[in-house]
Amino acid sequence: MSSHLTNAQDGSVQLPYKDRNLPISTRVEDLISRMSLEEKAGLLFHGMIIPGPDGSLSKGHPEFSVPGTEELIVGRKLKHFNLLGPVTNVRQTAEWYNRVQRLALEETRWEVPITLSTDPRSHFTEAVGTSSRAGSLSQWPETLGLAALRDEKLVERFADIARREYLALGLKLALSPQVDLSTEYRWARINGTFGESAELSGKLAEAFIRGFQAPHLSGGTGKLSAHSVSTMTKHFPGAGPERDGEDSHFEYGQDQIYPGDNLDYHIEPFRVAIKAGTRQMMPYYSKPVGLKDSRLAEEVGFGFHKGIVSGLLKEELGFEGIVCSDWGLVSDAEILGERLKARAWGCEHLSSLERVVKIIDAGCDQLGSEWLPELVVEAAERGFLSQERIDYSAQKLLSEKFELGLFDSPYVDPDYAVEIVGHPDFVAEGESAQRSSITLLVNKLHVLPLAISAIKGKKVYVEGLEPTALEETYGFIVTDQPSDADIAILRLQAPFEKRSKGFEAQYHAGSVEFSSAEKQHQAQILSVVPISIVDIYLDRPAAVPELFDQASAVLASYGSSQHAFLDVVFGVDGASPKGKLPFDLPSSTAAVIDSREDVPFDTGSPSFRYGHGLSYTR
Structure with a gap:
């Protein structure tokens, strides 16, 4: 191939990979031929990035062990980053993104643009560590709430709106959907899933991918385009069946088990996601224990597991996209003041170099939350990795950048970002979904909806609500004495066992019952107040049969504001609960312990079954 192309309009020399009229495969081939080993190695790492003060380029962030932006891009030659922190100032974030992109284009060779990714950030959530707060973006219920509504069109609409907000900020890759199945109720990451049903999870994942990747806007090709946000489906091959529900971010939770021999059930949503065209895939930290298939029996974390990644995902399921490991498989890291060991389960004995080689040899194209390209260079120079293997992953990663239009239009318009992110129409749709997703579990004597006019001026005891709003908006008299109250309204969080401070404390695990x-x-509250309304935020299933017996009404929510919740309680403008449980609600922790981690709907005598949900019309 010629090393240059003459622009017909002005006679200037244009490199072939910059010519948007050439096929992407040709452009990638040309660019790969020009890049050094060090530059290709930088592509194989998906780091983290944090804006500096007032949208400046960060000098580093020790709380997350993140180096400075210039060091990552110019020094280490990384080109893929996960954005940390909420978007509270839209213009500032858009301008910061342009600064980052300008650094990559002007201070490194070949003008390879940055791909910016994000954990879920369009939900009303407090799940720090597994998602990001929405900040200025529209706020929808968490994915469990979307699952409670069973509405594929709504999920696609959510994803389409999130896509438009993401693109305005420069976000080109969603680290979602999470299609793990909630078959082990003690697991701390259920809030990011679509629940317990493999069939429903697959259907909603397909709608999610369609909304984000927008194949209808690709000029008829059905592929990615400049209008797309690529999706990274996780966590292959399904991270739900953690031993005792402990999460594999931590050493004590590294085992994933299959007492019901039910791996296939957990793979079902991934089959659908692959068919729907998801472009990327993330294996989880866990290591499988006791799998009967000898091809999959190696007890190492899934990101290191050649049988899982190359054998099952690529060869058997036919996935041809990018595989990115989960975060921190190679290096220890400081996160929120806590020193976390590298999640190299089953590979603790390997050196950092050996871990990198094993991850890439397993079939991963990128290493998440690492910035060690020098190890890929060393591995190549010592013959542990071939140039062809490195080029294989580099080509896929560059191809996606071209498909997403990053080479041809790398910057965003801050004015447009201010206009589109958090648009009032988007916010209203998100709040409407919050209201609808709430599930009515118990409604004795049809106490809900409460009529505001009938209870104005009455005394109300509240927990989990901001009392001033109740007084000013609804005319209640808030009392701190349950014995004086006419009505009690409690917003509770699903029970969990508190863990240590720092990062681990963000994970709600252990017992699903409240303490004695x-x-x-x-x-004591429910026994003395005539009317009692209880809402439970279900970030995982809760065993609370005592509340069902004692309260006048019990609702379940999955990420909803106080305003949305109260609108449902009072039926404001016809607001009503339409959600159906996305999982069973067990009767006790003992029932959960006795169930099999990989088998759905397996607890004995649950309080309520999957799909339960009352309405105000009956």
Whole structure:
């Protein structure tokens, strides 16, 4: 191929990879031929990035062990980053993104643009560590709430709106959907899933991918385009069946088990996602224990597991896209003041170099939250990785950048970002979905919806709500004495066992029952107040049969504002709960312990079954 192309209009020399009229495969081939080993190695790492003060380029962020932006891009030659932190100032974020992109284009060779990714950030959520707060973006219920609504069109609409907000900020890759199945109720990451049903999870994942990747806007090709946000489906091959529900971010949670021999059930949503065209895939940290298939029996973390990544995902399921490891498989890291070991489960004995080689040899194209390209260079120079293997992944990563239009239009318009991110119409749709997703579990004597006119001026005892809003908006008299109250309204969080401070404390694991002291406290309130309304935020299933017995009404929510919740309680403008449970609600922790981690709907005598949900019309 010629090393240059003459522009017919002005006679200037244009490199072939910059010519948007050439096929992407030709442009990639040309660019790869020009890049050094060090530059290709930088592509194989998906780092983290944090804006500096007032949208400046960060000098580093020790709380997450993240180096400075210039060091990552110019020094280490990385070109893929996960954005940390909420978007609270839209213009500032858009301008920061342009600064980052300008650094990559002007201070490194070949003008390879940055791909900016994000964990889920369009939900009303407090799940720090597994998602990002929405900030200025529209806020929808968490994915469990979308699952509660069973509405594929709504999920596609959510994804389409999130796509438009993401693109305005420069976000080109969604680290989602999460299609793990919630078959082990103690697991701390259920809030990011679509629940317990493999069939429903697959259907909603397909709608999610369609909305984000927008194949209808690709000029008829059905592929990615400049209008797309690529999706990274996770966590292959399904991270739900963690032993005892402990999460594999931590050493004590590294085992994933299959007592029901039910791996295939957990793979079902991934089959659908692949068919729907998801472009990227992320294996989880866990290592499989006790799999009967000898091809999959190696007890190492899934990101290191050649049988899982190359054998099952690529060869058997036919996935041809990018595989990115989960974060931090090679290096220890400081996160929120806590030193976390590298999640190299089953590979703890390997050196950092050996871990990198094993991950790439397993079939991963990128290493998440690492910035060690020098190890790929060393591996190549010592013959552990071939130039062809490195080029294989580099070509896929560059191809996606071209498909997403990053080479041809790398910057965003801050004015447009201000106009589109958090648009009032988007916010209204998100809030409407929050209201609708709420599930009515118990409604004795049809106490809900409460009529505001009938209870104005009455005394209300509240927990989990901001009392001033109740007084000013609804005319209640808020009392701190349950014995004086006419009505009690409690917003509770699903029970969990508190862990240590720092990063681990963000993970709600352990018992799904309230402690004896909490049960006693709740019973004292509910026994003395004539009307009691309880809402439980379900980031995972809760065993609370005592509340179903004691309260006048019980609702379940999956990420909703106080305003949205109260609109449903009072039926404001016809607001009503339409959600159906996305999982069973167990009767006790003992029932969960007795169930099999990989088998759905497996607890004995649950309080409510999957799909339960009352309405105000009956």
